[in-house]
Amino acid sequence: MNQELQIPELGAIGLLRYAWRQLTSMRTALILLMLLGVAAIPGSLIPQRTQNPMAVSAAFKSSPGLSRMMDRFSLFDVYGSPWFSAIYILLFISLIGCVFPRTIEHFHASRALPPNTPKNLNRMESYSTWPAAGNELELARAWFKKNRFRVLEKDSSISAEKGFLRETGNLFFHLALILILLGISFSSLFGMRGEAILNVGERFVNTPTSYDSLSYGKLFKDGKLVNFIMTIDKFEAKYNVVTNAPEDYILNVTLRRGDLVTSEKHVIKVNSPLTLGSTKIYLQANGYSPVVTVRDSAGNVAMQGPIPFLPQDANLRSTGAIKVPDADPQVGFVGSFVPTYGRSKGGGAVSVFPDALDPRLLLSAWSGDLGLDSGTPQSVYRIDTSSMKEIGLKSLKPGEIFTYAGGAITFEGYVQWVNLQIVDDPGKNYALLGAIVAILGLLASLFTRRRRIWIRAGEVVEVAGLAKNAAPGLEEEIANFVQYLKGEK
Amino acid sequence: MSRTWAFLSNYLIYSAMAVYTLSFFAHAVETAWAVKIPDEAAPKTLDYKRTEKVARIATAMMILGFLLLLAGVIARGVSAGRVPWGNMYEFSITGALAFSGAYLAALRKYDLRWLGLLVSTAVLLTLGTAVAVLYRPSAPLVPALKSTWLVIHVSAAIISGGVFLLANTIAAAYLYLDSMESKGERTAWAKRLPSLEYLDQLSYRLVAFVFPLWTFAVIAGAIWAESAWGRYWGWDPKETWAFITWVAYAAYLHARVTIGWRGRRAAWLCLFAGSTFLFNYIYVNIWGTGKHTYSGL
Numbered sequence: 203m204n205q206e207l208q209i210p211e212l213g214a215i216g217l218l219r220y221a222w223r224q225l226t227s228m229r230t231a232l233i234l235l236m237l238l239g240v241a242a243i244p245g246s247l248i249p250q251r252t253q254n255p256m257a258v259s260a261a262f263k264s265s266p267g268l269s270r271m272m273d274r275f276s277l278f279d280v281y282g283s284p285w286f287s288a289i290y291i292l293l294f295i296s297l298i299g300c301v302f303p304r305t306i307e308h309f310h311a312s313r314a315l316p317p318n319t320p321k322n323l324n325r326m327e328s329y330s331t332w333p334a335a336g337n338e339l340e341l342a343r344a345w346f347k348k349n350r351f352r353v354l355e356k357d358s359s360i361s362a363e364k365g366f367l368r369e370t371g372n373l374f375f376h377l378a379l380i381l382i383l384l385g386i387s388f389s390s391l392f393g394m395r396g397e398a399i400l401n402v403g404e405r406f407v408n409t410p411t412s413y414d415s416l417s418y419g420k421l422f423k424d425g426k427l428v429n430f431i432m433t434i435d436k437f438e439a440k441y442n443v444v445t446n447a448p449e450d451y452i453l454n455v456t457l458r459r460g461d462l463v464t465s466e467k468h469v470i471k472v473n474s475p476l477t478l479g480s481t482k483i484y485l486q487a488n489g490y491s492p493v494v495t496v497r498d499s500a501g502n503v504a505m506q507g508p509i510p511f512l513p514q515d516a517n518l519r520s521t522g523a524i525k526v527p528d529a530d531p532q533v534g535f536v537g538s539f540v541p542t543y544g545r546s547k548g549g550g551a552v553s554v555f556p557d558a559l560d561p562r563l564l565l566s567a568w569s570g571d572l573g574l575d576s577g578t579p580q581s582v583y584r585i586d587t588s589s590m591k592e593i594g595l596k597s598l599k600p601g602e603i604f605t606y607a608g609g610a611i612t613f614e615g616y617v618q619w620v621n622l623q624i625v626d627d628p629g630k631n632y633a634l635l636g637a638i639v640a641i642l643g644l645l646a647s648l649f650t651r652r653r654r655i656w657i658r659a660g661e662v663v664e665v666a667g668l669a670k671n672a673a674p675g676l677e678e679e680i681a682n683f684v685q686y687l688k689g690e691k
Numbered sequence: 692m693s694r695t696w697a698f699l700s701n702y703l704i705y706s707a708m709a710v711y712t713l714s715f716f717a718h719a720v721e722t723a724w725a726v727k728i729p730d731e732a733a734p735k736t737l738d739y740k741r742t743e744k745v746a747r748i749a750t751a752m753m754i755l756g757f758l759l760l761l762a763g764v765i766a767r768g769v770s771a772g773r774v775p776w777g778n779m780y781e782f783s784i785t786g787a788l789a790f791s792g793a794y795l796a797a798l799r800k801y802d803l804r805w806l807g808l809l810v811s812t813a814v815l816l817t818l819g820t821a822v823a824v825l826y827r828p829s830a831p832l833v834p835a836l837k838s839t840w841l842v843i844h845v846s847a848a849i850i851s852g853g854v855f856l857l858a859n860t861i862a863a864a865y866l867y868l869d870s871m872e873s874k875g876e877r878t879a880w881a882k883r884l885p886s887l888e889y890l891d892q893l894s895y896r897l898v899a900f901v902f903p904l905w906t907f908a909v910i911a912g913a914i915w916a917e918s919a920w921g922r923y924w925g926w927d928p929k930e931t932w933a934f935i936t937w938v939a940y941a942a943y944l945h946a947r948v949t950i951g952w953r954g955r956r957a958a959w960l961c962l963f964a965g966s967t968f969l970f971n972y973i974y975v976n977i978w979g980t981g982k983h984t985y986s987g988l
């Protein structure tokens with residue numbers, strides 16, 4: 203027999219309404235929240251592009267097939283992936299859809315009076331009864347008032363209720379979550395974030411081209427970058443002589459805002475960024491830039507200046523590349539800078555302390571094509587030596603010169619560089635406010651007990667109560683109440 | 692001067708371990724005596740007097756151990772001229788302190804002495820690992836940790852952790868007793884332990900009590916991250932797992948309050964949530980990458 207499936211005729215509107223009800227149910231919100239928790243896991247175990255790009259490219263190198271597959275599912279960019287966004291956008295909608303109607307409902311409910319006293323009080327919790335003395339209702343009224351219950355009095359019975367703060371707190375908690383999400387979205391639309399590596403002594407003009415990397419929200423306008431010019435005056439790093447661990451980083455800058463002529467001096471430290479309105483400037487990292495002068499065989503300067511090197515270990519052994527594209531043929535140096543020179547067991551140069559007590563620059567010189575015109579972007583810290591020839595190797599102290607076929611390079615000394623992060627995060631105060639309200643709401647909802655207490659007085663007095671969510675403590679409270687009524691307290 | 696304080700701290704922590712060991716043995720003796728049926732003629736009734744004295748000694752040792760550990764943690768802080776939360780050794784000794792403190796605080800209100808055996812074992816294991824594996828000489832803080840938020844964020848997180856783990860221990864005891872009951876009767880020793888319902892309620896109350904504190908710890912971490920790293924949330928592994936722990940405990944609270952989960956299922960969920968906390972502490976600190984690399988390992 204052909205059994206037809208019975209589907210109620212919903213129609214498009216009915217279906218939509220049904221879907222909306224499902225989406226905005228508490229259960230769906232919770233499932234989405236948990237899903238968000240589960241979806242967050244892979245990003246903490248798999249290296250992420252935004253946090254550890256090196257590890258990601260290493261993964262691509264060691265197992266390209268698998269990595270490409272993983273990349274298709276955005277596993278290297280979990281928190282920006284479509285599926286992760288989908289979960290929190292749905293959660294966002296679900297929260298809104300569920301919390302607003304409940305808020306209105308709660309607003310009405312909190313002004314309504316408690317319901318009538320039930321007929322059969324003996325079916326309720328903590329029931330007790332005793333012969334009436336006559337003044338119980340009066341006493342009860344006073345007790346409820348003192349304990350700030352809301353009461354409904356009818357036919358020699360009082361129905362009292364307390365603990366609305368639980369639902370109020372709960373709603374505030376959920377509304378606060380929405381505020382946090384709004385703050386985050388606001389920042390990602392209107393915010394900006396950029397980084398720049400600057401040598402001590404350099405000047406930073408806050409325009410897009412000054413940044414090494416810069417990203418901004420869809421609705422951020424270029425012209426909105428705060429107008430300032432900053433000079434890196436001095437950077438000081440203090441290290442512990444026993445453990446070699448850094449103890450303090452102090453950056454001194456001179457700042458000129460907008461079109462002002464006057465300038466101000468500021469100190470930036472790791473935990474105290476420089477604040478300019480909603481923009482903040484953070485000290486993120488630091489390192490060394492060897493200062494070199496490269497001359498051609500005729501003695502003309504082909505290149506000069508500090509070149510930032512990237513730290514490789516805790517003692518700041520740093521590596522980098524010095525490229526001289528104007529030489530003919532082109533020359534490049536693969537370099538390693540050690541702030542305090544020491545020798546490893548294998549004989550290689552290592553750094554034994556992060557401060558520059560005995561700096562050395564180790565260079566291998568290469569001649570040939572630097573590949574700068576090949577079209578593929580090149581790291582400034584590395585040289586592709588595949589079409590070059592090694593022409594020499596040398597370890598230099600400050601002031602020393604390395605002469606090779608076609609020219610000479612002088613190691614003049616070093617300066618330090620700092621990596622500054624400049625962030626405009628206009629939504630963060632909303633997120634913070636949301637977080638504070640969330641905690642307060644949570645406290646109110648977790649520690650308020652919603653309960654009702656009834657009393658009916660006639661020949662006998664009857665008292666009983668009901669605790670919502672089986673909240674503890676009702677029995678004790680009613681015992682107190684009864685004692686009060688009997689004049690024992 | 693600071694060397695002296697560091698040595699003093701080490702001695703205090705060794706002494707605390709010795710005292711916790713005594714407490715462990717006293718609890719073990721108490722348990723063993725209680726498990727042994729004292730009188731063939733009257734099986735399954737217990738000689739409470741005999742065990743009572745040992746139990747008191749056990750708790751007294753637990754208190755003394757706590758005080759020594761507290762002094763050790765403070766001395767460690769004095770030696771470095773800062774709060775003693777700069778590396779994983781220090782997190783661990785403070786965590787052990789918070790855990791045994793949570794136990795002692797709960798003991799004042801609830802019938803929990805029987806849990807002392809598990810608590811002293813856990814504290815000894817934590818301290819042992821800290822001393823043997825995680826120890827690092829006392830040193831000043833790295834610049835990123837120099838902030839008032841260190842005090843606020845880490846103390847909130849450590850206290851939450853101590854209470855979460857206590858709730859976990861109770862949930863584990865629940866599951867153990869529950870499986871014992873489902874096979875038949877409780878053994879003589881287990882009969883003295885509180886009812887399943889009591890344990891169920893107790894672990895729930897502990898979680899409900901610290902959940903807001905944990906929420907606060909996560910938010911304080913975000914505020915600090917904003918001032919140290921330029922963003923308040925970056926899905927760093929530590930942050931991610933703090934969030935996962937938060938979601939797991941929120942699920943636990945919801946499951947109890949709105950779906951009405953009790954007993955075994957709730958206990959498993961509680962254990963799961965607690966294990967995400969431990970995972971964050973152990974795995975992410977030691978093997979994880981990211982900005983929270985202060986373990987000093």
Ligand code: HEM
Binds near residue numbers: 372941
């Ligand atoms: C559709 C959305 C949601 C609704 C309608 C909802 C509803 C509720 C209700 C009714 C309670 C209180 C239970 C009671 O006291 O009677 C509650 C508690 C709570 N909710 Fe939600 N919730 C929603 C989503 C969420 C989300 C997304 C989170 C977490 C991010 C969350 C976290 C909590 C927490 C922590 C509690 C406290 C548990 C307790 O009262 O013991 N809720 N929620």
